[in-house]
Amino acid sequence: MRTPAAAIWQTVHTERRRLVADLSDLEDAQWRTPSLCPGWDVHDVLAHLVDTARTGRLDFVRGLLAARMNFDRANERGIARQKRHDPKDTLEALTHATSLTRTPPASLETRLVEAIVHGEDVRRPLGIDGTYPxxxxxxxxxxxxxxxxxxxxxxxxxxxxxxxxxxxxxxxxxxxxxxxxxxxxxxxxxxxxxxxxxxxxxxxxxxxxxxxxxxxxxxxxxx
The missing domain is CATH 3.30.1050.20 (Nonspecific Lipid-transfer Protein; Chain A)
Structure with a gap:
């Protein structure tokens, strides 16, 4: 049975809020911890989550075209766009974006993949136990x-x-x-x-x- 969009968004919004809470007390050095996502540290992943939470269908297409259809380049530009000098400010940006329902032109299930996989990308290297539905x-x-x-x-x-x-x-x-x-x-x-x-x-x-x-x-x- 197909999961209603509202139920998927409820899970995504809950996971965003939980991640904000889990990262709220990190020390400065912990933000530079390599994540499970190759080449990105914890702060990079956080900035990516802010960027994707704020990016709708048209913005995604424009960004991909600007990156010459290179997903990796588009992601790197998104990180640069949203990564603040102080990681706490990037975390604050995610706090304000937790309830957004913007998404690229792809299956809504990609939002579940992002929330869960990126959640573990940062939690596991930091020694934070994650639980998900x-x-x-x-x-x-x-x-x-x-x-x-x-x-x-x-x-x-x-x-x-x-x-x-x-x-x-x-x-x-x-x-x-x-x-x-x-x-x-x-x-x-x-x-x-x-x-x-x-x-x-x-x-x-x-x-x-x-x-x-x-x-x-x-x-x-x-x-």
Missing amino acids: EPAIAQALAYQLRTPVAFGGGRERAAGLRLVDRTTSTAWGTGDDVEADVIDLLLAVSGRPVQQNRFAGAGAARLVAAATRTTPDRKARDR
Whole structure:
């Protein structure tokens, strides 16, 4: 059953507010902590979230055209646009953007991917435990699995694998089994490094390798 847009936005807005709260007490040096998103530190990810929260369909198209259809270049320009000298000011900007419902011309499920994956991009390196609604994680994972890597998804990373949520036994795909918590499956499919001991099954090593394999323009392609 299709999740109503209002329910997706409610989850996204809640996750934005939770992230603001989690980052509110960071020390200056912590903002420079490398995130799970290749090449970006915690402050960069925060600025990216501000930019995407403020970017609607027309702004997205204009920005992409200005970046000569290069998603990575467009993302870097967005970070430069929204990254304040003081990270606390960037955090304040996200505070004011938490309830916005702007989105690029893509499936609304990309907002779930962004809120959850980028949330873990900063929380895990900082040692902050993140919890997310499991149905939202599963919906984000299903979207990533049907979307090519070139468009911010992870379909190729999971090719030939059967991913199994160890909590609910929900499975996606066919092939060698990879069993894990659904959040770890989502991160790996989205190209994030996850410790192999979090996975079980004959396909575990292959998924971990695919998640950490670098490509020339991999940076931040998950939007």
